[in-house]
Amino acid sequence: MALVTAVTSLGRSGLADWLIQRVTAVVMAAYTIFIVAYLLLNPELSYAQWAELFSQTWMRIFSFAVVLSIVAHGWIGMWVVLTDYITTRLIGGSALFLRTSVLAIYLVINFAFIIWAIEIIWGY
Amino acid sequence: MKKNRPVNLDIGTIRLPITAYVSILHRVSGVVLVGGILLLLWMLDISLRSEEEFNSIRVSLEQPIYKVILWAILAALAYHLVMGLRHLIMDFGLGETLEGGKLGARLALFLAAVLIILSGVWIWL
Numbered sequence: 449m450a451l452v453t454a455v456t457s458l459g460r461s462g463l464a465d466w467l468i469q470r471v472t473a474v475v476m477a478a479y480t481i482f483i484v485a486y487l488l489l490n491p492e493l494s495y496a497q498w499a500e501l502f503s504q505t506w507m508r509i510f511s512f513a514v515v516l517s518i519v520a521h522g523w524i525g526m527w528v529v530l531t532d533y534i535t536t537r538l539i540g541g542s543a544l545f546l547r548t549s550v551l552a553i554y555l556v557i558n559f560a561f562i563i564w565a566i567e568i569i570w571g572y
Numbered sequence: 573m574k575k576n577r578p579v580n581l582d583i584g585t586i587r588l589p590i591t592a593y594v595s596i597l598h599r600v601s602g603v604v605l606v607g608g609i610l611l612l613l614w615m616l617d618i619s620l621r622s623e624e625e626f627n628s629i630r631v632s633l634e635q636p637i638y639k640v641i642l643w644a645i646l647a648a649l650a651y652h653l654v655m656g657l658r659h660l661i662m663d664f665g666l667g668e669t670l671e672g673g674k675l676g677a678r679l680a681l682f683l684a685a686v687l688i689i690l691s692g693v694w695i696w697l
Contacts (some may be wrong), residue, residue: 470663480653487608488694495619495626502620518609525602554606565613572620 453533456551458523462505465524472517479514499572500557508569515565583593594677601648609647639695646695648689654680 459465487493488502501507534547618625632638658680662668667676 454587470660472661475651477656480649495623498615499620500627520607523611525599526606529599529603561610564617568613568617568620 454527456548457527458520465527468520469524472521475513476521477518479510482510502569502572511569512565515562515569519562523558524567527551589674590681591673591677593696594655594658594681598652601652601655603649604644605652608648612643643692643695645689647688650691651684654684654687686692 454460457465459468490497502511530547530550534543534550536543539546616627619629620626633642658667658676662673668675669683
């Protein structure tokens with residue numbers, strides 16, 4: 449068990465974060481390879497064909513899984529980076545306040561990101 | 573405990589191995605992608621709105637500034653993906669020794685460079 453359970457980490461434990469980071473990475477890598485392959489195989493892509501792809505149920509689910517993966521993966525990654533560099537040792541006593549503020553702003557951005565993505569995935 | 577014992581953890585004074593640079597760049601590319609993903613989602617939004625807006629992306633991407641921005645995002649994505657793959661391979665126990673880690677870092681760096689060049693070719697040709 450970790451000595452300190454970090455309240456702002458995603459899975460509340462290093463092991464959970466480690467696993468989430470890898471599962472989300474595989475989902476995003478699969479999506480990236482699929483989209484790049486699709487665009488390379490369809491150089492003369494039309495709007496109708498593109499809209500048709502994104503109207504498929506499996507594509508909507510795949511896309512939304514990627515959106516959630518981006519949020520989880522980004523949170524763990526940003527948490528690791530922020531807790532490594534915005535520290536009391538490196539920037540002084542304001543570190544905790546600054547780090548928490550940045551994470552709070554990032555939380556709001558993530559929330560807006562999910563809403564925006566839902567509108568795109570199911571809106572057209 | 574002695575208060576004045578010698579400590580040398582000032583990373584700026586230590587010569588770093590290739591694995592350290594590869595790791596730092598993995599972090600940098602990840603932070604770049606936090607911004608980059610917003611631009612990619614914005615492009616997806618526009619591309620799905622209507623035929624006119626879909627075509628407007630093609631027109632916009634004729635401009636060099638947009639080409640450079642897109643290339644930067646794809647470069648960060650390619651690099652981050654390859655280094656993530658390296659992590660997954662290492663999770664299975666491959667390339668975990670000091671020499672194996674350095675070799676893996678070089679191979680991953682080479683693969684990332686190839687993908688970044690290819691994505692540039694894709695955007696400009």
